Amino acid sequence: MVMALNIKAITGLYPRGFFIQWDVREATESGEYKFDVYRSGSQSGPWDLLASGLTDRYAYVDRFDAPFDATTEAVLRPNQLNLFRYFVYRIVVTAPSGKTAEAVEDGHPRDEGALNDLKMNQYQRKALRDFRLSLKFNGTKCCILKRRHWGVRCDCTDKKTREIVRSSCKKCWGTGIVGGYWAPQLTYARRNVSTNASAVTPQGKSDTNDTKFWMPDYPSLECDDVVVFLRDQSRWRIDQTVGTEIRLQQVHQVISAQSIDRSHILYSLPVDPDVENPLL
């Protein structure tokens, strides 16, 4: 299989920049993957190199708040307040063996009608802003642990079959990739009341505790990612994600998650919200 790069989302953090998230498919090699991030005004370039040789990343924030300088500010800070200005991003990944793959994606609305419907774009931005603001009141602080899918394979994984043979390893936290999860990302989420259910089955008592979260549209979450609520230190594994969209543009995410049992090794994973997030 050929390694491929997929830009999952380009999310506007109006007017501070863009959040670009990617995913490497068929990342079969063990080792450090490096990423170069480019930006352009068009698909054909020319490309400005924003960052080179990024490691330990699944996302990059193209930050527009440059140091204050009256002479250069107008150039460094693109205007994000208009509704028709978008950027094109190009990511190049270099595998440990030197193989490369790249992806180009623009932040245009995917719906052609929405592209020219400025009023609709306005509504969409308002919905995004309102939702993020509302979380400050009805949400609670949480950290997102995005599961690593590429990187250095852990010793607890069999090299030939790539099966994890020790699930409670503290080097990879049961993921098979050293580190286990990317740096925790602090955010807010609205958590529904969780449903506790205990069922008697022939295989023993089954206790499940599931809930739903409403979260901002970035970072894009996937199954097996973990959400840690800081207030009660409860940890949840994501089972299902549903993106709420306006004309194919994501506004927020609705997440179904299962409570992780307290004996799980993930409860030993320290999540310090005071640590500066390398992304933001």
Add this chain to the structure above:
Amino acid sequence: MAKLTPYYGTPRIDGQHPDVFPGSPLALIAIFVEVIRLRFSQDNSYKLPYYWTQDPTPEEDEDNSDDKPRKIQIESQYLQHPDSRDFRPAIFVERGDMSFSKIVVGNRAEYDEKTDSNLYVMQATTPISILCVTKDRGESMSIGEIVAFYLASLLPELRETFGFQDATLPMLASTQVYRRSSNDIEEWVTPVNLQVTCKHLWRERVIAPKLREIQFSLGLAPDGSNPTLLNLSLYKGRTAT
């Protein structure tokens, strides 16, 4: 090594409830729970990344390595009040359908003329299923393999100690998803299956001669003057004449 105290030659472990008869389902489950616990406890678990203790609460510094092994839960498959719920990795012991089979005509092994009693015999074959449940498929296979080889190597001693008529070599079944309910978290199970056969013996002693002895010792003539005793003595169609 922890000490296991069997009823030598009897399929039961010492210390079980009196209602649990040798060779009964609970006795068989207890044997295999204890025997597998032995493999994962104290010096038997040396250089294993898992160990068993009565208290399943994880230790602060355990990391599933040879030096700092992870606790493992080993229990009967269904516990009404389990010590720990959803603890993984876990090994659960369960039994299948116990089937009785005839090995002699009418199950009758012997007749004792003096006491007018019959000795009966039959075999009970029970499939034992040992479920190795973990969060990862590879780990489930790995633990299943430890259990299967341990039981295979232990089989002669197991037969001798617990008086099993026969115990088949274990079969390491395919690893499958372990899902108790539709919204269970992903888990994997590798069953290790084997069959044990126990001999069940019982003696049928006719009660009439005994009753006659009682009647004579009490000085009661068997002429119908004591209807209660007479009714009892009608067992097996015999009359106390």
